[in-house]
Amino acid sequence: MNITYFLTILVSGLKLGSIYAIVAIGYSIVYGILRLINFAHGDIMTIGVYLILVFMNTMGLPLFVCVLLSVALSVGVGLLIERLAYRPLRDATEETTLISSLAVSALLQNVLQIIFSAQRKPFLLPKSISTPMQVGMFKLSVINIATYVVTAVFLVLLYALLKKTKIGAAMRACSENMRAARLMGVNVNRVVMFAFFIGSAMAVVAGLLLAGEYKTVYPSLGFVPGLKAFCAAVVGGIGSLGGAVTGAFVIGVAEILFQGLMPTTMTAYRDAFVFLLMVAVLLLRPNGLFGKNEGGRS
């Protein structure tokens, strides 16, 4: 095996990891505050991609405008879900909200199927940004490079937001102890909505990168990547942002390395190995790589 091949697939793995990271952060922010595992998160991603497709195909708007419109609408859907399906259950157990989120996920997938049919649709970005160019020893397109840049920018912005701003402090407070935060005058509903706002917006961007990379969109597009991003958040230590990002890169890189380095007859089964790896990590570190060994929140 030559080193160029290894590095090329490693770069692909990092790209997939970056996309998982953006999704995993969305899971983690919401989980940190609400202790809610939001299964509908991956479906927000799918909705975002379909909306971009609709705006591109029917109105012929520039991609940038399509993405902004799609982010605005998808964030609206995210907030609506929070208001209708999660807020009434704020005091219920984790299991109840989990089931509610699964129900929302199934609902969204089926609505998408009714509107757009279950058939896959090609999702083609303008050639100018999707055609690969030679960058050093790798062939990368603008959208590939954007994947790395966007992930890095998101991480820096999010870090600054959490550490330097008032709403960030409120989010951290809610994540540590929601009741105490409320007593200190934090508007919890606003914090939760803000978390869904960020999560949904990032999910749409992740969806754009994923569909743009893999050229196709279908109603269950976001579900499996969403599931893997959730696993990434668990491997990293759910609730910890750094953990979510690390976990995402571990899962993404492992997925592509398994695909690239195993005998070709095994490549179709790479997901089994990815999940096996996840089990192994959790056996060694039950709270995930960066999970705090804390009890459930009082």
Next chain:
Amino acid sequence: MKKRKATVFLAAVLGVAVAAAGCGSNTGTTTAAPTSAAAQETTAPAASSEPIRIGGIFNVTGDQSSIDAPAQKGFDLAVDLINKAGGINGRLIEATSYDGQTDQAVCANNAKKLIEQDKVIAIGGLSDSDYAYAAGAVAQAAGIPIVFSGATTPDIPDTVGNYAFLTAFGDNTCAYATANFLFKTQGAKTVYVLIDDSMSYTTNLASYFIEHWKELGGEVVLEDHFKSGDYDFSAQIQRYLATGETDAMFISSGPDDASSIIQQFREGGATAPMISGDGWDSDLWGVAGDLANQDIYVGTHYATSDESDVVQNFIKAYNEKYGIDPENAFAALGYDCMMVLKKAIEDCGGDVTSANIRDKIEAIQGLQCVTGTISYSAESHVPAKSVVITKAEDNHLVFVENAASN
């Protein structure tokens, strides 16, 4: 602590379960196709002639919909035309069709429903072997002949039983013919083979191709695999490019993955001609833009550019009924499937029973159909037909040549 872990675990288990179920699950309403009420009014059947009940099962929703929805339309068109012409031996056809939802269990249940509730005496439909086995077993057990419109696994009749027939050629025929085309017409000597491991159609097609390619004296430089729904082909592309490219690429996938594979391989720098079987005869990947003009071939059942009357009349009738050209070859196969049943019922004369229809299908010789000439025998319920090689140009498949399978 404990509770949190339990929740996370529960989440993971549920997630995986939903993911697994999600693969093939597609909720859709089961709708019965309109029966030929209009036609019944116009023709006055003799007192003895109740309508002949025929069933149809097509996966008009789910992953199969891009090939089964056109098949359903072709099937319905044939029923319409037969009834407009006064039915078969004076009896009209009453066709009831159900959506198999790309789900084996639903297909089997619908076969049961057609037989027990709708009292059909023969069934047509289904374009993929996995669903054909499910529905076929039910029909065989009940002694109801079942003619599969688009399923192509050659051992279906052997596995299901003597009541099962194919309208299409077998995968072996298709694979052999594409191999012959690449080797003899294109002069290719080396191939790359990419196989979707999730369907028996794609694994069979690939193994027939490889078998024949080696017989011809060609070399399989690399055989690689993926699973339908995988979205990242970067490792496969890199491995392929590391071979220094081959003379041709045989891609054994279904229609859904085609667009993704073509786009990613072409953008990744793979330039060799690509060829696939009839699974790629779909309008889906035609939307792949100008990449569709880059040396992509499909071995399929017929080409719309065929000048013969039977083909052109079919296209004209399809256009009149639906306002569009047939989407792909499966529309023609759906039509031919009904025509096979029609011919057999015609031959039954006054004795129209399921068992007699089965015997008469088996006796069909040289029936001119849109997708070629169909003959059956007691030994083979898979018609031997020639394969039409087409090339993707401007989002249409254009006739290249008739390729023999030997």
